[in-house]
Amino acid sequence: MTDYKISAKGVQVYYGDNHAIKDVDVQIEDKTVTAFIGPSGCGKSTFLRTLNRMNDTIDICRVVGDIRIDGEDIYDPAVDPVQLRAKVGMVFQKPNPFPKSIYDNVAYGPKIHGLARNKADLDEIVEKSLRKAALWNEAKDRLDAPGTGLSGGQQQRLCIARAIATAPEVLLMDEPCSALDPIATAQVEELIDELRQSYSVVIVTHSMQQAARVSQRTAFFHLGNLVEYGETDKIFTNPEDPRTESYISGRIG
Amino acid sequence: MSTSKHGSLLTLDARTKKRNAAEKRFRAYGLGAIVIAVAALAMLLISIIANGASSFRQTYISFPVTISAEEIEAAESSLLKTGAYNKIIQTGLLAYLTERDLLQDTPEADAFGMISGEAGSTFRQFILANPDAAGTTFQLDLLANGRIDGYYKGRVTAETAALDKNVTPAQLELADRLAADGALVKQFNWDFFTNPDASDQRPEAAGLGVAILGSLYMMAVVLCLALPIGVAASIYLEEFARKNWITDVIEVNIANLAAVPSIVYGILGLAIFINFAEFNQSSPLVGGLVLTLMTLPTIIISTRASLKSIPPSIRDAALGVGASKMQSVFHHVLPLASPGILTGTIIGLAQALGETAPLLLIGMVAFVKEYPAAYTADAGLFGEASTALPVQVFNWTQRSDPAFVERASGAIITLLIFLLIMNALAIFLRKKFERRW
Numbered sequence: 001m002t003d004y005k006i007s008a009k010g011v012q013v014y015y016g017d018n019h020a021i022k023d024v025d026v027q028i029e030d031k032t033v034t035a036f037i038g039p040s041g042c043g044k045s046t047f048l049r050t051l052n053r054m055n056d057t058i059d060i061c062r063v064v065g066d067i068r069i070d071g072e073d074i075y076d077p078a079v080d081p082v083q084l085r086a087k088v089g090m091v092f093q094k095p096n097p098f099p100k101s102i103y104d105n106v107a108y109g110p111k112i113h114g115l116a117r118n119k120a121d122l123d124e125i126v127e128k129s130l131r132k133a134a135l136w137n138e139a140k141d142r143l144d145a146p147g148t149g150l151s152g153g154q155q156q157r158l159c160i161a162r163a164i165a166t167a168p169e170v171l172l173m174d175e176p177c178s179a180l181d182p183i184a185t186a187q188v189e190e191l192i193d194e195l196r197q198s199y200s201v202v203i204v205t206h207s208m209q210q211a212a213r214v215s216q217r218t219a220f221f222h223l224g225n226l227v228e229y230g231e232t233d234k235i236f237t238n239p240e241d242p243r244t245e246s247y248i249s250g251r252i253g
Numbered sequence: 254m255s256t257s258k259h260g261s262l263l264t265l266d267a268r269t270k271k272r273n274a275a276e277k278r279f280r281a282y283g284l285g286a287i288v289i290a291v292a293a294l295a296m297l298l299i300s301i302i303a304n305g306a307s308s309f310r311q312t313y314i315s316f317p318v319t320i321s322a323e324e325i326e327a328a329e330s331s332l333l334k335t336g337a338y339n340k341i342i343q344t345g346l347l348a349y350l351t352e353r354d355l356l357q358d359t360p361e362a363d364a365f366g367m368i369s370g371e372a373g374s375t376f377r378q379f380i381l382a383n384p385d386a387a388g389t390t391f392q393l394d395l396l397a398n399g400r401i402d403g404y405y406k407g408r409v410t411a412e413t414a415a416l417d418k419n420v421t422p423a424q425l426e427l428a429d430r431l432a433a434d435g436a437l438v439k440q441f442n443w444d445f446f447t448n449p450d451a452s453d454q455r456p457e458a459a460g461l462g463v464a465i466l467g468s469l470y471m472m473a474v475v476l477c478l479a480l481p482i483g484v485a486a487s488i489y490l491e492e493f494a495r496k497n498w499i500t501d502v503i504e505v506n507i508a509n510l511a512a513v514p515s516i517v518y519g520i521l522g523l524a525i526f527i528n529f530a531e532f533n534q535s536s537p538l539v540g541g542l543v544l545t546l547m548t549l550p551t552i553i554i555s556t557r558a559s560l561k562s563i564p565p566s567i568r569d570a571a572l573g574v575g576a577s578k579m580q581s582v583f584h585h586v587l588p589l590a591s592p593g594i595l596t597g598t599i600i601g602l603a604q605a606l607g608e609t610a611p612l613l614l615i616g617m618v619a620f621v622k623e624y625p626a627a628y629t630a631d632a633g634l635f636g637e638a639s640t641a642l643p644v645q646v647f648n649w650t651q652r653s654d655p656a657f658v659e660r661a662s663g664a665i666i667t668l669l670i671f672l673l674i675m676n677a678l679a680i681f682l683r684k685k686f687e688r689r690w
């Protein structure tokens with residue numbers, strides 16, 4: 001139908017009476033990294049969460065509009081959000097490993113989705129995911145140790161490994177590097193670049209440099225509106241909207 | 254030397270002094286509060302233990318008895334079987350007393366009166382259990398009368414005996430001679446935990462057997478009903494239900510139910526389970542159902558609190574990898590919450606174990622001499638009449654014989670030990686399964 005992986009039209013999100021996302025249209029391409037930037041509270045996380053229907057868990061949250069992934073309306077009553085979330089993985093702002101072993105953290109998704117036929121399969125998925133998340137070398141000798149015993153940065157990479165273990169097609173990342181040091185950040189950014197080969201990645205970030213480094217396309221949100229969306233290079237060098245310009249040059253935020 | 258605008262660090266300024274004084278005072282208040290609480294608790298424990306510890310030891314009279322097969326046959330075919338066995342005991346006692354020259358000028362009736370009225374049936378049980386004893390002579394330990402027992406526990410003296418129609422000073426003197434002869438012994442009172450209740454005249458034979466059994470049955474009912482219902486209700490309210498005014502109303506009501514006086518549950522139980530559903534009165538089933546109603550709010554409140562304490566990020570994590578709501582609850586939230594749920598359940602059970610008022614209303618005060626069976630075809634599951642530990646305490650404190658005061662205190666100690674074990678178990682489980690993240 002379209003070349004776009006995700007296409008959102010006229011999306012409104014309300015938290016009770018709070019109109020958090022106002023009429024947003026976005027088309028996200030497959031095998032690209034799309035960055036969402038904008039000042040705190042502008043609705044980046046909110047919009048990101050509409051893409052895998054994590055907002056369903058918030059009682060007062062109401063989503064209006066049309067969001068399609070691969071041309072299918074994900075808010076269609078026939079869609080089971082559980083199936084959707086297997087296809088659209090998510091990494092949260094705060095690392096949230098399960099209080100279980102490193103192995104079980106990664107193996108949980110494949111297990112419940114029946115992705116592994118036997119233990120060897122599962123072992124392979126766990127190793128591949130941990131390798132991709134640049135955690136294998138640190139974790140291979142302590143797969144039975146609790147995931148919560150890792151450092152903050154390691155935990156975040158564990159969460160990334162957990163998300164990619166279910167083989168999603170879209171990966172949503174909400175400020176995945178906010179708890180990481182520069183070295184771990186560089187590792188995650190490298191990982192994101194690699195993931196681009198197979199996934200469509202959407203990343204929320206507060207770091208202009210990061211957005212510029214990892215993304216091909218950038219969307220700038222402000223007070224619930226999508227102000228500007230386009231090629232990352234163009235947004236950062238030659239923004240059309242004055243609000244975008246003042247944000248990336250540090251005048252609003 | 255110190256010329257900075259903050260002054261010297263070596264001298265306290267007025268504000269710091271005041272703050273430190275306030276802190277010291279507050280610490281003293283706290284310490285005082287703890288001292289008062291501990292002193293109150295210690296006083297309570299000391300008074301109960303001082304009154305009740307003696308109930309764990311009981312005075313027995315030990316002497317040889319001979320019984321022939323014919324005597325057994327005659328006793329078994331007589332109308333008053335225990336009476337016939339009593340005769341044989343008395344013959345044995347008299348033979349022993351004359352042989353050792355202990356009787357002296359004590360009337361025979363007084364000597365016989367020193368043995369508990371319960372002895373005949375104890376003896377009969379023994380003979381029925383050991384048919385080989387026929388034709389032999391064997392040593393028999395028989396309960397001494399409650400007054401004689403009281404004499405060795407300081408309850409009865411020669412002066413009180415003179416005024417008491419149930420005991421004579423001559424009996425006490427004989428008891429002393431028996432003790433000197435080694436025939437009067439104090440033993441650990443296992444019967445206290447296994448015997449059923451006994452009549453007003455035989456405090457020495459009264460035990461907690463039926464009450465402990467009844468309490469255990471009721472705890473089984475409460476555990477099997479309140480835990481699953483309470484946990485299911487909490488999971489639904491906490492994890493699945495949309496938060497709206499209906500859940501608010503339910504929440505307020507649960508909190509209210511937890512504070513409703515327990516006797517109200519007794520009235521409810523009487524109306525619903527006995528008058529309407531027509532379950533057996535005094536049965537552990539009805540008691541258990543009433544206590545279930547009473548315990549449910551406690552379990553729901555503590556379960557909800559432990560579910561609430563699980564960080565939402567764990568739920569997000571599970572949902573984020575495509576787990577269903579139920580998988581996120583059962584794979585992640587519930588295991589993490591289980592130590593808290595267990596603790597709440599055990600505390601709820603402990604509360605139920607000590608509850609008296611509602612059980613009085615549903616007729617569990619009855620005098621029960623038969624051990625209730627867990628299941629009979631007639632009465633159904635837990636349907637036979639029974640009592641419960643706290644009710645037995647209440648019951649014994651109502652009786653006039655001071656020997657029952659000792660028994661009641663002993664029962665309280667037993668109840669406290671059960672509660673202590675349960676609470677220790679709760680702490681142990683919490684420590685064992687507690688996980689950090």
Ligand SMILES: Nc1ncnc2c1ncn2[C@@H]1O[C@H](COP(=O)(O)OP(=O)(O)OP(=O)(O)O)[C@@H](O)[C@H]1O
Pocket residue numbers: 015018020038039040041042043044045046047058
């Ligand atoms: N669970 C919620 N309930 C009610 N209002 C919410 C909720 N989550 C977010 N909001 C509101 O929606 C708006 C957008 O919030 P959102 O979390 O999407 O911002 P954000 O752009 O991700 O900010 P940040 O960069 O600080 O993470 C805010 O006004 C916020 O108050």
Ligand SMILES: [Mg+2]
Pocket residue numbers: 044045046093174
């Ligand atoms: Mg956010």
